[in-house]
Amino acid sequence: MSKGEFLDTLRSKLTGEIPPGKVRENIDYYSQYINDKVRTGIAEQDVIQMLGDPLLIARTIIDTQGCSEATDSGTAYSYETDPQESRGRSFGRSKTMKTWQILVIVLVILAVLFSILRVLIPIILPIVLIGFVISYFSKRR
Incomplete structure (x- = not known):
């Protein structure tokens, strides 16, 4: 063409x-x-x-x-007309974030949070249960 x-x-x-x-x-x-x-x-x-x-x-x-x-x-x-400046950039790329980029960022953040919770829940859950048991027995006295 x-x-x-x-x-x-x-x-x-x-x-x-x-x-x-x-x-x-x-x-x-x-x-x-x-x-x-x-x-x-x-x-x-x-x-x-x-x-x-x-x-x-x-x-x-x-x-x-x-x-x-x-x-x-x-x-x-x-x-840009300078090939050095435009290396690695696609023609017509917008400077604003696209919906899919925002979605990817949100999913990464959620994955990190769930990973942290997955590690902390086995530690925190027994502590909370022990606290409830202690408070239950202290009220019975």
Whole structure:
């Protein structure tokens, strides 16, 4: 797929789904991104392959459009052109935590708590039972 085909596909899927200004903004962004990567020596085909399916990109833009309009209508896009800076980072990664990341953190915390309780209950339970037995017999005197 060429840059033109990529951008045409993206434009056709975004048109009518999001405001025209946002369509232009996204097309300009991806066009500039491709141009900058090609200037660094990466083949155009490789850049487009790294970006992925323009239909999926369009669907993601459309799905997130409502959220971004509610929070910030003047979203500015940026990316790093220095390969050293972007090493280990995926293109388009959000700085906010995703629901699955929060779920994983909660599950890890719960696992740690249950592990601690699993160790402490055999120690604490007999102490509590001995305390109840002592208080029961002290009241009977």
